[in-house]
Amino acid sequence: MRAVVLNCTLKKSPAQSNTELLAQPVAAGLRDKGVAVETHRVVDYDVPPGVETDMGEGDQWPRLHEALLNSEILVIASPTWVGHPSSVAQRVLERMDAMISETDDQGTPVAYSKVAGVVVTGNEDGAHHVITEIAGALGDIGYTIPGQAWTYWNMGPGPGPSYTDTEHGHEWSHKTAQTMANNLFAVASALQQNPIS
Template sequence: MSKQLKQITENQCQNAPAKYDDLKVLFLNCTLNRTPILSHTEGVIDIAKNIFEANGVQTKVMRPVDCEIPAGLGLDMSQTDEWNRDDWPIIQKEIDETDILVLCTSVWLGEKSSVCNRVLERMYGYTHVLNEKGQYRDYGKVGATLITGNEDGIKHCAMNILFSLSHIGYTIPPQADAGWLGEVGPGPSYLDPGSGGPENDFTNRNTTFLAWNCMHLARMLKDNGGIPAHGNQPEVWDAGCKSDFKNPEHKV
């Protein structure tokens, strides 16, 4: 964290409108590089991570590429005939225990990484499992995204990722995407000497806004018990409790 950004963060934390030290944030870094290979995306993650931690938020960073994540929509693909091992339930457990999920990726051919796509597919496979209020399981959680690369695509990737998270139940705050792009084509990446990435005011500002807006929204949701369980419960709908709609199956 630069001296300027550190000073801004310290000043903002001193005047924070609420306490956030009971919140948890999970960064899923969908880099193609396995640990311990350098991930430039993790450099941008560190900006947000430092802001969260300065406010007492519990943080965790995971690289899904370090895990065995089979293709499929099952809860545990190792229980199928196609796969003998599936580490996804380990990641899903971390997701379930967090208040804020920041899905992070590099840009390849203008798209999010294949790892990021696999993560969203596996998350989608859990949407038929409901929470304790009878809503889809991710209601009440906050979602955001951080993106890096050496080619255009931040906004394109963000549109897809944030829509996907919203579609499965996440609440998306304002300014929920941020990132950094180097010169299009061969050139320095975010953490390379001389890239200008860590000093980039636009990236630092947007990532700061993202972190604070995630905390604000997660605070509001947690204090109010999440999204009200009214008009959004699949089992109630299936039972025929539909306001102003005829029930074609005549259920009671």
């Protein structure tokens, strides 16, 4: 089984990404179950705006699209900015919109029988709103969203330290990440046995 993590931080590599650091326990939980996990920092790719799979010369989204097609599990990881998913996460969802009309050789939408979850960081409140926005969009695209297929970290309302600046809440976030990984794997396994057609 394969999983792909799309890190939608605004920071290009090699800058440290708090969002990537919180996604790591989810990836580790999946690897513990034998899942091959690959992570992509979307901002490191040239992904122009649009709602097509391939926008032409220079568009690097097709490489990420290929990773989505080749995996059974998707994790979208996003920071919270002004109470919303990052602009990179929004662009990913817009580019994924094309998948709604893409089908496999049997005519089944390509996202069916795939599962997805969400990781959110931010030093202000709003994580549940971000989770809802991303999970709702993924459901529209055709992904199955298991129960408690998310984890998040924040400091509550108002400005404050980032994820790496404090140990506050890490234990809870990591425990929830393990549950997320378990639930993603369980539902992905069930769908492998009984795919949606």
